[in-house]
Amino acid sequence: MNKTSSILCPGRTLPLSRRDWLRRSFLGLGGIAAADLIARQALAAGPAPSLTKLHYRPAAKRILYIFLEGGLSQIDSYDHKPALEKFAGKPLPDSILPPQFTFAKQGTVIPSPFSWQRWGESGTHASDLFPEVNGRFIDDLCFIHSLHHSSNDHVTAKRVLHTGVPIEIRPTLGSWLVYGLGAMNENLPAYIDITPTDPNRPTGFLPGKFRGASIARPNQKSPELAWENLDPAFTKQDRHLQFLRDFESADGGDPQLDEMELAFRMQTEAPELLDLESESPATKKLYGIGEDHTDEFGRALLLARRFAEAGVRYLTINHASTRYGNLWDQHSELAAGHRGNANSVDRPIAGLLHDLKIRGLLDDTLVICGSEFGRTPTFEYFDGVTGRHQNGRDHNPHGFTTWFAGAGVRAGHHHGATDDFGYYAVKDRVDIHDFHATLLHLMGIDHEALAYFHGGRDFRLTDVYGKVVREILS
């Protein structure tokens, strides 16, 4: 059990020395054995890795997590349930107990409004919500149909997905990865949230330098995505940096200004990375850039690919609307809502997979796509003249689907299953700790050995739980 001895956890050997830790981060990897896997992966001047060596040969060097905020309905996308047709208009049978808590009164079963077919050589049953992804890449995808947790509202469910716990503020998977692995590109943060709804996602007990940097549209009118406080218009930067160096050393201070220098390098490198104009028209077309429905998300995903290429380790790309928040939250108008949302992401996601593939990036990049929870087989009870129609589904954290593609996962594989109505995960259930353990494993980390000492004990992303879902590993 005690594998902590295999890692150098800065909090493990108390008294924890903050200055020591900072200094180590300034040194970057210089002070760490060059023969290990991380060093071969990268030479970084960002936060130093806390792990001196990886526990496994990593299948993935980076993760792109496409997050469909609000709750993609599993039973309208990838979890095919013929029973929904049979029971249409009827209550769920007694064998499917209602959960302890639902948001609204539970209505009768509604069938999926989408048409279903088998796709690809794997013959995967999927709806026509994502025709481009399914038509071109279904055999590349690996599904877990049995994810589950118990948080029924968006706020805590998203926290569960990102941090493993619903209520307390803990570090996100991204922060843990940067804490464990450090950065790959000395000019860029190692963890980036693209169009997050929560731009200041806290790092919990991990120091602030492990925070994800956030990229968003500076305003509703601008299609371009931008970095907060990054302004290439600050001219004569070199001269300013020179002044800072002169001033610090004249002032008897330390002329080493690593963070300031990283900021300047970001100012130099990031505008180029953020500028999608250097991409060919064909590539832009691939992501649906320039077309009404897909322009926004296409830009986000193309940018994600550029960052991935530049060495960012962990990216979340959130499909959410700043005005409405939980875009995929179809308590009513499921058919129109899901269709509209899918239309804005289908082409960009297919474009991303294609692009990663032809660039050879999919070999060491893991793409994940899913939501904070799925939706119920029944409609949500709301009626009346001005009220909602009985054509939407409630939240369902008890069994939902997420797909994976690329590095380290078994293409065309389906893991786990829900009951006949897609309500509860019943076979090979995967909880969030298992999910996180598996992601850390794919990045070369033993989830039991990545720990941070805080408030009198070691904390882990997976707490005291989690087992790697080996069945999905290639």
Added chain:
Amino acid sequence: MAPPLAANDTWSLKPLVRPTPPAEGNVVDAFIRTRLAEVGIQQNQPADPLTLLRRMTLDLTGLPPTREEIRDLRSEVGSQIDRLLASPHYGERWGRHWLDVARYVQGTIKVPGIAAIDLAEPYRDYVVRSFNEDKPYDRFITEQLAGDLLEGEVSQDRLVAPAFLSIGQWFEECTDPNKLRLDLIDEQISTATRAFLAIDFACARCHDHKFDPVSTRDYYALAGIFRSTEITSHFAEEWKDGRPRALRPLASETELRKSESIDREIAALREERLRFLTKAQKKLAPMAGSAIPGTVLAFEAEHFDGHKDLKTIPLGEGEAVALRRAIEPWVRYRLVLPDPGTYTLLVRYAATDPAPVQLEIEGDVEDRRVIGEATHGETPAHFRWGVVALGERPEGRCFIRLKAGRNEPFPTLDQLVLVKGNLSPDDRAWRERLGTPTAEEARFFLDEADRDILTKLESRLINLQKSRPVLPLTLAVRDGEAPLELAVHPGGNPYVTAGDPVPRGNPALGGSELATAFPIPENTSGRLQFAQWLADPRNPLTARVMANRVWHWHFGTGLVRTVDDFGKQGADPTHPELLDWLACELIESGWSVKHLHRLIMESKTYQSSSAVNPDNLAKDPDGILYSRFPAHRLEVETIYDGMLTSIGKVPRQVSGMPLDTSKSKDRALYILTSSRSPLGMGVEIRKMFPLFGFDDSGRPMHDRDESVTAAQALWWLNNPLPRYYATKLAEKLIKEYPDRPRERALALHEILLGRPPGGEAEAAMLGYADDLVRHQGVGTDEAWTRVVLGLFSSKSFRTLE
């Protein structure tokens, strides 16, 4: 499971014994230098007087020294310490330190549940006041845990202080009320035990503490105390109802009784009026109702298309929509208009007090005040119709939103009717068609004599309401009706218990004699006894923990590095005897925190230079042996206040005078949690804080994150906030020293860094400005703005050195 470790295994639980100083002279120095001598290093020379002035001024007041103070520096260090300790700004600085431990956040910060803490300011001001008054720390503990239970005259401090238990992070979206109830107790236990004991009892909620002598029985004995304490105004089982924090008027018993008696009179008069109106109503022949001409749509209010902070309640046979919680509630309806034209919406509602709402159509504010005249009650008899003119509308979808102001009441809504055409509110024709008139409307039909009686009633009511004192509210903590005891919940599971309820009581870790020294009377929660146990000089942890915190806040590191963990997993003290000596001094001085400041600041250890001496670095790399003053990053509040004060925005208040918060209101302590948006940059200010290590999530901050990040560097370069202050300061300096750039540079350096620049620093500043102007085509204002920005982002500006 292994039994909990015995208390005597842990250094921090051994009885506190006053150590003998190892040498003559300043005792702090004696302990520190003995240790330095052991490893064979010399303490640094004293810092130069200006560096020390800046260090002490920032340390005690959170503000840099003024130029006058820099120029007039003549007095002895001792009298400077006295002046700074007497400064009203001292409480703002050291009170903020305590607020970190007490997990104080509030206001606009977006954490679920946190938004509901609207009245934490009185607690904040209490903490500031307590530090300024040098309130004995044992009293400070007792007031925060049990101020409401203390004997003697009720004071403002006693009423406000227990908010310490109430300002925690709550989860309004928690779906299980039974779990939530235990979560709230856990939050109180965890915060209090970490704050006062530096041992987190929360581990023992699920199992005996793995490392420290805290058993589940200890935990549930305390949990019983907090279970017997009420911090919510009610605890609805329906999660959507939220759990509002209990409030009470900030007033003495006499004032309360006076106000309550007026309330009773008002209620009686309202009853009388209702009886009168009902009688009058019965005289009227019932008017037969029929549909209103032009009715397009009639529907129940509960058929909304979205709402915030509202709930559906039973009303007579049907249902109505009513207020859940008073923070900008609204309700939205989606209407479908059959064709273009003028429309009117009739709304049947009731409201005890006036509750005007704002009308929004398709997101645009159409009318700031519609419906919502008081109907003086909310029984079915009180409902009446209000008229909402929608004006000219195109056909098709039309979103209507009715929204209350912040903290304003919302009327209870029953039915809505959409009609085509323009209806006047005073038109009796349509009113009569809507069925039996309500009691209020019966006024229209009263005769002269009855109307007179009614008018007199109303004027008496109005006068009474005017004479009712407006009592400010504060968060309330009180004992529940009957004390409750909790059995152990293994694994923290609210639905599983093991064994009998654990009697309420104090933990055993301070020794069994102390644990039983304060028996809890039958009819009280036991908070007071818990506070007495904590504040007892025999408690081995309390004084040690606070002495260590004071040291930590001075030096940036504690004598115990883990300031919130004095348990087995925490760090051992680097200077155990010094810590114990300080703890004894704290107790014997009558728990005076200012006494500790003097002891520490008068030492050569505190006054030594922060220069890193290469010879000492190997033996004391982190400065924890105090061969030098360990330079450390200032908290974000001090950085922000430093910019603010550079353009004269914080008038200094005179030492020895009480704090005038109105003069200080722009300081970071206040601005973060107020809704003020100075310079229109409230958003930028609120974003700045988390960027510099301020955790705004509502959990305790025992040790601020001092990370230096690239995001901060970008912020210094490009964010409008530092640029604003830099521009203002540059303008000011150019105006004051138009042709004298050297004096300009001198002033700038003194204002921001507290001392004149050395020759090279001056040359760097002048050279940069000159270069920008002469060779880069930049204007003088912009050039100096950049020089200021450079100094803002310099290590000296953001470091206590």
